[in-house]
Amino acid sequence: MRGGPVRRGRRRGLLATVVGTVLLAVMLFPVYWMVNASLQPTGTTLRAGWFPSHPDFSGYATALRDQGPNLVTSLVVALGSVAFSLGLAAPASYALARFSLRGTSLVLFGVLITQMVPGIVVANALYSAYNDLGLLNSRLGLVLADSTAGVPFAVIILHSFMRGIPREIIEAARMDGAGRLRTFRAVVLPLSRNALITAALFTFLFTWSDFLFGLTLTTTEAVRPLTLGLYEYLGAHTTQWNAVMATAVLAAVPAAVLLVVAQRFLTADATSGALR
Amino acid sequence: MTGPSAAPRTRLRELLAPWLFVVPAAVYLLLFFGYPIVKNLGMSFQQYTTATFYTGAAPFVGLRNYAEILSSGLFSRALLTTVLFTAGSVAGQFVLGLALALFFRRSFPLGGLLRSLLLLPWLLPLVVSATTWKWMLDADDGVVNNALRALHLVPSGIPWLTGTSQALVSVTLVNIWVGIPFNTAILYSGLRNIPAQLYEAAELDGAGPVASFRHITWPLLRPAVSVVLVLGVVYTLKVLDIILVVTGGGPADATQTLATRSYELSFQRFEFGRGAAMGNVLIVLSLVLALVFLRADRRAAHA
Amino acid sequence: MNSSARPSARRITTLLGTVALALAATGCGGGTGAASAPDKVTSLTALDYYTDATEHAQWSKRLTDCGRTAGVKVEHTSVPAPSLLPKVLRQASSRTLPDLLMLDNPDLQQIASTGALTPLDRYRIDTTGFAEGILSAGTYRGKVYGLAPTVNTIALFYNKDMLAEAGVAVPRTWGELKSAAARLTRQGRYGIAVSANATPESTWQLLPFLWSNGGDEKHLDTPQAAQALRLWTDLVKSGSMSKSALNWTQADLHDQFAAGKTALMVNGPWRIPALNKDRDLHWGVAPLPVRQKGQRLVTPLGGEVWTVPQNSSPSRQEKAAQVLACLNGPTTMLASAKEHFTVPSRTAVAARYAEQVPSMSGFVTSVERARSRTVELGVKWPGTATAISTAIQSALTGEQTPQEALRRAQRTATGS
Numbered sequence: 001m002r003g004g005p006v007r008r009g010r011r012r013g014l015l016a017t018v019v020g021t022v023l024l025a026v027m028l029f030p031v032y033w034m035v036n037a038s039l040q041p042t043g044t045t046l047r048a049g050w051f052p053s054h055p056d057f058s059g060y061a062t063a064l065r066d067q068g069p070n071l072v073t074s075l076v077v078a079l080g081s082v083a084f085s086l087g088l089a090a091p092a093s094y095a096l097a098r099f100s101l102r103g104t105s106l107v108l109f110g111v112l113i114t115q116m117v118p119g120i121v122v123a124n125a126l127y128s129a130y131n132d133l134g135l136l137n138s139r140l141g142l143v144l145a146d147s148t149a150g151v152p153f154a155v156i157i158l159h160s161f162m163r164g165i166p167r168e169i170i171e172a173a174r175m176d177g178a179g180r181l182r183t184f185r186a187v188v189l190p191l192s193r194n195a196l197i198t199a200a201l202f203t204f205l206f207t208w209s210d211f212l213f214g215l216t217l218t219t220t221e222a223v224r225p226l227t228l229g230l231y232e233y234l235g236a237h238t239t240q241w242n243a244v245m246a247t248a249v250l251a252a253v254p255a256a257v258l259l260v261v262a263q264r265f266l267t268a269d270a271t272s273g274a275l276r
Numbered sequence: 277m278t279g280p281s282a283a284p285r286t287r288l289r290e291l292l293a294p295w296l297f298v299v300p301a302a303v304y305l306l307l308f309f310g311y312p313i314v315k316n317l318g319m320s321f322q323q324y325t326t327a328t329f330y331t332g333a334a335p336f337v338g339l340r341n342y343a344e345i346l347s348s349g350l351f352s353r354a355l356l357t358t359v360l361f362t363a364g365s366v367a368g369q370f371v372l373g374l375a376l377a378l379f380f381r382r383s384f385p386l387g388g389l390l391r392s393l394l395l396l397p398w399l400l401p402l403v404v405s406a407t408t409w410k411w412m413l414d415a416d417d418g419v420v421n422n423a424l425r426a427l428h429l430v431p432s433g434i435p436w437l438t439g440t441s442q443a444l445v446s447v448t449l450v451n452i453w454v455g456i457p458f459n460t461a462i463l464y465s466g467l468r469n470i471p472a473q474l475y476e477a478a479e480l481d482g483a484g485p486v487a488s489f490r491h492i493t494w495p496l497l498r499p500a501v502s503v504v505l506v507l508g509v510v511y512t513l514k515v516l517d518i519i520l521v522v523t524g525g526g527p528a529d530a531t532q533t534l535a536t537r538s539y540e541l542s543f544q545r546f547e548f549g550r551g552a553a554m555g556n557v558l559i560v561l562s563l564v565l566a567l568v569f570l571r572a573d574r575r576a577a578h579a
Numbered sequence: 580m581n582s583s584a585r586p587s588a589r590r591i592t593t594l595l596g597t598v599a600l601a602l603a604a605t606g607c608g609g610g611t612g613a614a615s616a617p618d619k620v621t622s623l624t625a626l627d628y629y630t631d632a633t634e635h636a637q638w639s640k641r642l643t644d645c646g647r648t649a650g651v652k653v654e655h656t657s658v659p660a661p662s663l664l665p666k667v668l669r670q671a672s673s674r675t676l677p678d679l680l681m682l683d684n685p686d687l688q689q690i691a692s693t694g695a696l697t698p699l700d701r702y703r704i705d706t707t708g709f710a711e712g713i714l715s716a717g718t719y720r721g722k723v724y725g726l727a728p729t730v731n732t733i734a735l736f737y738n739k740d741m742l743a744e745a746g747v748a749v750p751r752t753w754g755e756l757k758s759a760a761a762r763l764t765r766q767g768r769y770g771i772a773v774s775a776n777a778t779p780e781s782t783w784q785l786l787p788f789l790w791s792n793g794g795d796e797k798h799l800d801t802p803q804a805a806q807a808l809r810l811w812t813d814l815v816k817s818g819s820m821s822k823s824a825l826n827w828t829q830a831d832l833h834d835q836f837a838a839g840k841t842a843l844m845v846n847g848p849w850r851i852p853a854l855n856k857d858r859d860l861h862w863g864v865a866p867l868p869v870r871q872k873g874q875r876l877v878t879p880l881g882g883e884v885w886t887v888p889q890n891s892s893p894s895r896q897e898k899a900a901q902v903l904a905c906l907n908g909p910t911t912m913l914a915s916a917k918e919h920f921t922v923p924s925r926t927a928v929a930a931r932y933a934e935q936v937p938s939m940s941g942f943v944t945s946v947e948r949a950r951s952r953t954v955e956l957g958v959k960w961p962g963t964a965t966a967i968s969t970a971i972q973s974a975l976t977g978e979q980t981p982q983e984a985l986r987r988a989q990r991t992a993t994g995s
Contacts, residue, residue, distance in 0.1 A: 017383035023376065027456065031396055046411070050419075066632065068485050088301040092585075095297035107376065114309045116562040117316075118514045118555055121440050122497065125312035128673040148308050151301060156507065157462070160499045164469065176363065180293055187544050198465045204456070211388065212519070215662055216669070219624075220654065227401045228386040233630020234403070236660040237849040239830045248404040256392075257398040265636035295861070326958075330693040330889075414823050417815065438822040440976050526777030527825040528972040530619040541663055544779070545961050546689060 004030070031252075033275050059242030063250050066243075070229035073139065075254060077209040077225060080143035083204045085150030086196060094157035098170060101227075108159065114152045123149055123216040130217055137223050147212040149201030161195035162188065193265070201262050208255055233273045239245035303399050312483055314567040315491055319552035326546045334549070341553035343505040350529065358513065358533040358561075365515075366508040368452035372502070373459025378493075380460070381467045391464070397472075402454070406521035409450045413437050413522075441561025443523050447531050451518055455511075457502050467493070488545070502573050534558045580649035581591060581609055598680070600716075608823065620898045622652040625884070626667075627681035628660040633852075642679075645905035651898050655680070659887045664690075671678045671695040678899040681723060684716040684884050685952040685960055691719035692958050696886045698818040700721035702900035704907075708925045712880040716951035723886030726903065728912045729921035732878040732949045733787060733847050734942065735868070736854075739861040741768075741842040749865045753788075753810050756843075756868045760819035763842035771835035772841040773811065779964040780828060783879055783952070784845050785811070789949060790877040791869045796963050797955055799989040806870065808981035812974050825975055836862075848942050851920035864938075866945055880949035922946045959992075 038059050039052035096104050125146055127136075135141035165188065174182040189196070214225040230247050233240040320341055322334035335378045352446075357362045380391045397405060412438035421433035456516055470493065478488040494501075516535045519525060525532040525540065534554060542551030623646065629638050639655045647654035656677070659668055662685060670676045682690055690696060699706065699722075706714065706723050707976055710730065737749060743840035745763050747884040760770025775781045776960060789796075794804035813822035827835070829846055836844045837857055845867065869876050885906055887899045901967060905911055912923045916932055922943050923929045929947070933940040951959045970988035973979040979987070 015277040016379075016382060017386050017390075020384065020387060020390045021378065024393055026454075027394060028396060030405060030408050030412060030453065031400065033412060034400070034404065037408070037411075046417075046834050060379060062632075062645075088304055091297040092301035095294050099294040101294055101298070107298065111305065112510070112566060113508045113559075114305055114504065114564065116514070116559045116566075117309055117313060118516070118538070118558070120516075120539070120665075121316045121552075121555060122312045124669060125315050126308070127669045129311070131673045131675055135716065144308070147304075151304060153507075156303060156503060158693070160503055161354070161469070164499070170355065180297075184297075194468060198461060201395075201461065205395070208399065211400060211401065211403070213973075215658065216666070219670075220656055227403075230403065231630040231659045232632045232635070235634055236628045236658065237634065238631045238853050239834070241834075242629075244404060245408075245484060245525045248400050251401065252396060252399040256396060259395050260389065260401075263388055264389070326668060327691050327693040330695040332672070351743045410826065415823055416769075417779040435822060438825045438976070440978060523826060524777035527976045529777075529969065529979045530976075540965065543661075544965055 010218060023110070034069070034245045035249055036093055038242055038249050040242055048054050056242070059240070059244075059246035060250070062243040066232055067226060067229050067250065070224050070226045071254070072252065073223055074226040077139055077142045077146060078204050081146040081207040081251070082138065082203045083148050084143055084179055085147045085154045086200055087150050088147075089154035089158055089186060089199065090189065090192075090196065093155050093162055093185055096155070096157050097162035098165070098167070098188075108155075111152045111155050115156075119148075119212045123212050126213075127216055135217070137220050137261065139223055141217055142213060142223065142225070144215055146207040146210050147203070149206040149210075150199075153202060153206070154199040157199045158192065158195050158261045161192055165191055197262055201259065204255070208251075249273040298578060304326050316552050316555060319549060322549050324549040324552065326548075330549070331468050337549070341549045344559070345541075345557070346555050350532070353529065354532050354537045355561075357444060357531065358535070358558075360444060360516075361451070361531075361533055362509060362512045364445075364448040365451045365455060365512045366505065368448070369455035369459045369508060370501075372452065373456050374463050375455065376460045377463035377467055380464060391460075392416045394460055397454060398457045403521055405454065406450065406518050408455075410437065410522050413446055437523055438526055438527055447519050447522050450469055451512065451515060451524055452544050454518065455508065463497065463500055466497050470496045477530070478515045498573075498577065501577050502570075506569055509565050509569070510562050513558060515567075532562070584933050619650055620798070620894050622654060623678040623895065623899055623902065624654045624656070625679040625902075626656050626658070626663075626677040627682075628657060628663045628683075629650045630657045630659055635920070637915075641911060641915060642860050642902065643905065645911065646900045648905055651902070653902065667695075671888075673747065674890070676890065678887070678890070678895050679902060680886045680888050681883050682886060683787060684713065684725070684727060684730075684880065684882055685964075687717055687725045687884050688953050688957050689961065690886075691724040695888055696724045697889055697896060697899065698724055699887065699903070702887070702897065702904070704900060704904050707926055710924055710926055710929070710947060711947075712881060712946075712949045712951050713884075713924045716880060716882075717884045719957075722737065725886040726907045727882040727884045727924050728906050729916045729919065730880055730882035730924045730946055730949070731849060731921045732881055732942065732945050733845055733867065734878075734945060735865045736836060736844045736846050736850070737863050737865065738836070738839070738842045739863050741839075745842075749863070751811075752867045752868050752872055753870045757810075757813060757817065757819070760843060761816055764819050768799060768839065769821045769835075769841045771843040772820065772827065772846075773824050773845045773872050774827050774832055775811065775824040775971050775975050776826055776828060777972055778828075779961070779968055780965040782964045784829070785880070785967065785971055786952070787845075787867045787876065787878040790879070791851070791867075791874055791878075793874075795955070796952075796960075796967070797968065799813075799963075799992065800986045804985050805981045808971065808974050808985060810870075811971070812977075812981055815975055825972060835886060841885065846874050848920040848939065857883050866941055876945065877949070878945050878949050880946070880951045882924070931944055954976035963988075963992040 036052050039057070041056040041058065070082040095101060096107060113236045123145070130141055135144070169187060169191070170183060173187045178186065209227065210225065211227040214228045218224060218228070226247065232245055233243040233247070305378055313429060322328070322337060323337045324334045328334040376394065380387060415421060415433055415435045417439055418436070420436065424430040425433060434442060436442055474492050475488055479494055480491060483491070514535050515533070519531055519533060519536050520539070523531045525536045538551050538554035538558060540546045541554055616948060625642050627638060629635050635747055642653040642655050665691060666679065667676070676695060680835050704726070706726065709726065713727050713730050714723065717723050717727065735749070741748065741763055746760050748758045750759040756771070763770040774784050786808035787802050788810055792803045792807050794801060794807055811820070815822055815824070832844045833850050833853065835841045837854070837860060854860060866876050867878065885903050887896050888905060890896065909928050912925060913928055913932060915921070916923045916937065920939065923932050924938065926947070929943050933943040952964070956963055966988040969991070970984035973984040973987070974981045
């Protein structure tokens with residue numbers, strides 16, 4: 001039985017691939033259905049069969065023509081929100097996890113409470129504030145508003161992870177004469193890469209899918225995220241479903257690429273973690 | 277080598293420096309949440325109408341808004357719907373998310389790619405995915421019923437969105453689908469942080485997969501589990517767009533939750549005071565559930 | 580406090596000070612409008628809910644053209660229909676309303692009651708010659724606040740091929756409607772489709788049946804109202820109408836009709852441009868049936884009114900009023916009616932329109948008698964509208980009989 005275990009292992013691996021693909025297919029069926037609908041000619045969405053027998057790309061042509069600038073806005077705002085959220089949340093989480101500050105649990109519970117507030121309540125209040133501060137119709141304004149989901153979420157994720165960093169490692173760095181900031185930068189952040197990527201990923205996704213803030217905090221078409229651009233096809237009186245679906249599919253592509261890249265980092269980190 | 281006068285200064289800096297890590301985030305959260313919460317609280321004690329938006333005048337009515345919404349017959353029904361929707365969604369998302377996370381923990385060809393694609397549902401605007409579900413669940417010629425009929429499982433099809441008892445199940449299913457990526461990703465990242473040596477040791481001791489799940493995976497995954505469950509409850513309680521698109525709270529209020537009710541009061545009936553009161557009731561419910569959960573969690577962790 | 584603590588402490592105080600300042604800034608939202616330059620107004624802002632790309636472009640052009648006659652540029656923004664009112668209210672509270680605001684006509688009184696709109700007599704706009712229904716929808720406490728260039732209402736759309744194949748004539752009464760719908764129902768196709776969803780859209784669709792039968796929104800617990808709702812439940816019970824109506828918007832009805840999944844639908848003329856694009860679809864439109872021959876058909880009046888919100892600059896308002904007057908002028912009105920297949924709101928223009936576009940003459944007659952939803956209840960209408968749509972849902976799901984459902988609707992509508 002030379003090479004037996006290896007072959008068995010490989011066969012098992014392939015079986016897992018098959019099962020994984022089937023699971024994914026079930027999970028992503030609605031996404032397939034969207035793609036299917038996006039390939040139907042205008043007005044025939046409801047006659048769609050299981051496959052687009054005569055794929056019609058006019059929905060994509062329309063979406064590409066109209067939504068380009070909105071796609072850029074969405075990307076810039078989402079990435080900005082990731083940077084802002086992690087920039088605030090990472091140091092705060094570290095302090096809350098490792099500095100034994102008084103009132104830590106109160107702060108954490110406060111953070112949790114922020115997650116309970118319905119988005120529309122925040123959006124309504126922000127509008128008048130933004131108006132006075134001149135932040136309406138600006139990417140900065142959207143970044144700040146969208147981070148209301150990202151910052152608390154990142155604090156919760158990072159805090160729960162950083163509590164797991166062994167104290168000895170941090171103390172060792174401090175013994176070597178590193179200040180708080182340097183310890184944080186040189187020791188804590190690299191150790192938390194996994195959690196940082198998870199938090200970044202979700203912050204990105206929160207912002208990417210935001211509709212409410214985009215709608216509330218813009219009053220012109222100058223700065224408009226994709227989720228709002230979609231409404232060019234969802235009129236009060238008419239609906240172009242193929243263009244709606246095509247926009248959704250196109251919107252998913254850059255984000256999906258980002259996901260795959262981010263996941264690759266996660267895997268790399270996990271291997272190095274196993275060696276630790 | 278600190279001089280006598282520098283000592284208190286250093287100590288004070290030592291005392292304050294840690295807070296500087298927290299202050300930016302704290303200030304941001306206070307700014308962006310403090311004001312909205314306070315404003316919403318104020319609104320709920322006022323007779324806040326459309327005119328108030330322009331004139332700013334809103335008579336103080338004390339607890340009347342709360343009394344009215346809590347005594348309404350619709351409230352208890354919406355509360356029950358909210359609880360069922362939340363419990364069903366969180367349980368479904370968690371169990372399926374954990375199963376998927378456990379499955380994708382093993383390394384196999386294309387595993388990484390498949391895992392990242394699993395997050396795809398989240399990349400789609402909710403209005404689009406909810407509309408797609410609405411089509412798929414159509415009673416007459418939705419793809420779900422067509423498949424059930426073709427397989428001769430349910431010859432007449434299921435009134436997914438039009439039956440008063442089925443509609444709640446349907447929106448819960450859609451919400452589970454939307455929430456799976458979130459649960460899988462967090463639980464997966466939690467699983468990744470469990471050292472592989474523990475499993476190897478357990479295997480050497482002759483522990484089977486069930487035993488190693490019970491004694492290694494579950495206890496070490498606890499922090500991640502707490503995070504997804506608490507956030508799952510908090511996020512699900514305020515779900516609005518999915519329900520509004522898929523059923524609009526219908527049929528006959530069967531999927532009307534506290535969140536959709538608050539929206540309806542404010543933006544369809546223009547009773548903003550009551551809408552705000554309903555929103556605050558929702559926040560309190562969320563708070564109570566989170567406290568209960570955190571307590572139980574702490575007790576379990578100490579046990 | 581120890582003097583050496585100052586630097587850090589001061590930093591923190593400064594930070595907290597910023598918080599307080601920002602909070603104060605958010606707290607005093609409004610009060611001051613944009614600094615007004617009384618001299619030269621070069622551009623205006625306009626807000627509506629025409630998000631659809633084609634429709635948006637048509638309105639942009641119209642606003643630009645009318646702006647040119649008034650010597651201003653018009654910046655036109657559209658937001659999704661369900662978010663228009665929330666947006667308007669936010670803008671009202673921070674005094675950032677646009678110079679020209681479009682509102683769905685049943686919402687006008689609601690917004691006018693806040694004081695955020697200006698009465699149009701201030702600008703000497705000619706409001707004579709408008710159909711009575713739309714003028715009453717635009718009026719609050721005796722003053723006209725909004726004018727709609729064109730109006731619409733709903734009617735019965737039918738698939739000519741399907742009617743011919745089934746040998747069915749266009750139904751004129753409820754009895755005919757029931758039998759026609761039954762005979763038009765086939766495997767994979769229903770006889771008729773209405774929108775009975777959980778929003779005021781279903782109320783709007785039921786109103787022509789309810790009103791024409793002598794029902795009244797002030798007294799929902801009448802036999803006349805129950806008969807109207809029973810017509811819908813009967814259609815579902817007999818299998819001529821899909822229960823999915825509970826979940827359909829009027830846009831969904833269009834999709835069903837265009838896909839050949841229903842032979843009849845209740846819908847508005849704004850669908851016509853899209854219906855015309857489909858060459859394989861042969862459709863016609865007729866007035867909605869009444870219960871008995873001889874009953875007068877009363878339909879709800881649809882259409883969007885344009886208003887001039889309050890702001891701190893009288894010269895801007897003056898310019899906005901000029902644009903509004905142009906939008907409602909006979910020529911613009913006729914052109915936009917032709918573009919959107921709606922009906923000009925000035926009776927004289929409507930008559931000319933009926934001659935030029937004979938296919939719309941049915942709508943022209945219905946609109947003349949159309950009734951505004953807010954004429955009786957005014958600002959109380961939204962509560963009643965929600966109560967009626969809940970009653971529709973309860974009756975169609977079989978939770979309650981039509982009588983019970985409407986009795987409860989009456990209680991909720993008056994109780995609150």
